[in-house]
Amino acid sequence: MxxxxxxxxxxxxxxxxxxxxxxxxxxxxxxxxxxxxxxxxxxxxxxxxxxxxxxxxxxxxxxxxxxxxxxxxxxxxxxxxxxxxxxxxxxxxxxxxxxxxxxxxxxxxxxxxxxxxxxxxxxxxxxxxxxxxxxxxxxxxxxxxxxxxxxxxxxxxxxxxxxxxxxxxxxxxxxxxxxxxxxxxxxPSTTLREDCHPFxxxxxxxxxxxxxxxxxxxxxxxxxxxxxxxxxxxxxxxxLSRQEAQAIEQLEQQRHGRLGPDQCHQCRACLPCPAGVPIPDLLRLRNLAIGHDLMAFAQERYNLIGRAGHWWEQDNASACNRCEACLPRCPHSLPIPDLLADTHQRLQAAPRRRLWG
Incomplete structure (x- = not known):
């Protein structure tokens, strides 16, 4: 294509x-x-x-x-x-x-x-x-x-x-x-290259x-x-070779080191959101932006939300109304509404046209 x-x-x-x-x-x-x-x-x-x-x-x-x-x-x-x-x-x-x-x-x-x-x-x-x-x-x-x-x-x-x-x-x-x-x-970003070294x-x-x-x-x-x-x-x-497995473990450790206790572990226990916010998918983009400096990619995907029909999500992080229904469900005690607000602030940008559609 x-x-x-x-x-x-x-x-x-x-x-x-x-x-x-x-x-x-x-x-x-x-x-x-x-x-x-x-x-x-x-x-x-x-x-x-x-x-x-x-x-x-x-x-x-x-x-x-x-x-x-x-x-x-x-x-x-x-x-x-x-x-x-x-x-x-x-x-x-x-x-x-x-x-x-x-x-x-x-x-x-x-x-x-x-x-x-x-x-x-x-x-x-x-x-x-x-x-x-x-x-x-x-x-x-x-x-x-x-x-x-x-x-x-x-x-x-x-x-x-x-x-x-x-x-x-x-x-x-x-x-x-x-x-x-x-x-x-x-x-890839320079950070991601270093995180995957020597591959x-x-x-x-x-x-x-x-x-x-x-x-x-x-x-x-x-x-x-x-x-x-x-x-x-x-x-x-x-x-996977031992060296490849070690590189993947290193990749995960570097991401966790940069995100610290705010890393979303993608367990999806926070769902369903009463407001329809796709919490894990949005926080995954935050993970990549902060964890591996994939800001351009994360912004591109974030700003397709609501603009790609049924091919992507319809609601971005601004739809969070802080009802806090997600908080007791999260096994990692993440401050999810605050992280969603941070995601929106970091990633909102001028919309880009999807390659197809």
Whole structure:
């Protein structure tokens, strides 16, 4: 979704992916001209004999909520743009709310997905989600899906139990943007570099996920050089080395040292908030801003709140009315209303446009 300056840029990235040992390409109609460019790139790579051994695995997505007729039309459009007669993987793009899962399980979505597989148009069905843990858990346990794409990050590992649940059920698991949405690790702060020493933050993040059995990492490559680290780690799915484990422990210790008793431990015991404030998610951004000097990333994510529809939270820390319902629930006795006020003061900034949407 990032190599979109021209079809030539996309082709260069796809060629570099094949050379790096990558065989899985994931896209979506929502990503501007991505599918058109990718279709051109696939044809050029095929004609030059540069496809990976065994061919490509291609994933695309449809947004929830469409009718059966529209869903069929969308899928035929995907195939046409990509120059394919069959799609390996079709994902529901963003099961972020309960009604999205209802659509997939019992509504028109169920008819679309059943038709897609029964007709041989699609190999398997999956989903991506930016939703809450309970919703993702329900989707995984539904038995409908063969794979899922989740936010799984070194600096935000709370969904790893959901990934393990999916893996235990034989599902494929893809980590959504462990680089950019994982903390903009492709351009880390000096502090984070020092905290991860002797490893690059992004290399440590990739190894953390691979060692947990995550089957696919999305890389978001805009240029061939963005795939160099992937090529270096192409067979690096063994358990963490002692040195890597020590670096992760060091990372956590440094974060705790800077935050002290005000660190939010992400236990989520403070929820539900009567005012609807997503307390742990907001305090996680505070943790990253103070704990690793990831201020630019934290501000970017904070200022998407209320501006990205169902893809991100709706209420920021200013919605806290100091009712103090959260205080007796917190096992660490955090002054949550004060920390939320501090979060808002630190992170509020001019809004930025989301890459998509």
């Amino acid at each position: 990032r190599a979109l300056s021209s079809p030539q840029q996309m082709t260069a990235v796809v060629q570099a992916a094949a050379a790096a040992g990558i065989n899985h390409l994931e896209t979506a109609p929502a990503y501007g001209p991505a599918e058109d460019f990718l279709g051109t790139a696939l044809a050029q790579v095929r004609n030059s004999g540069g496809e990976p051994d065994g061919g490509w695995v291609i994933t695309s997505k449809i947004l929830p909520g469409c009718s059966l007729e529209d869903g069929q039309r969308q899928l035929h459009g995907i195939l046409g743009r990509l120059g394919l007669t069959r799609l390996d993987n079709l994902a529901v793009h963003g099961i972020n709310r309960p009604e999205h899962l209802d659509w997939a399980l019992d509504g028109d979505g169920a008819a679309i997905l059943q038709w897609a597989v029964a007709s041989g148009t699609v190999g398997q069905i999956g989903f991506s989600s930016h939703g809450d843990d309970a919703l993702i858990d329900k989707a995984i346990r539904s038995g409908l899906f063969g794979f899922c794409s989740l936010h799984l990050h070194l600096l935000d590992p709370q969904r790893l139990p959901l990934a393990r649940l999916a893996l235990d059920q034989g599902m494929g698991v893809m980590a959504i943007s462990p680089a950019d949405k994982g903390g903009r690790l492709q351009a 690059q933050p992004l290399a440590l993040a990739y190894r953390f996920l691979l060692a947990h059995g995550i089957s696919t990492l999305t890389l978001g490559a805009a240029h061939p050089k963005d795939l160099e680290l992937a090529q270096a780690l192409r067979a690096a799915d063994d358990p």
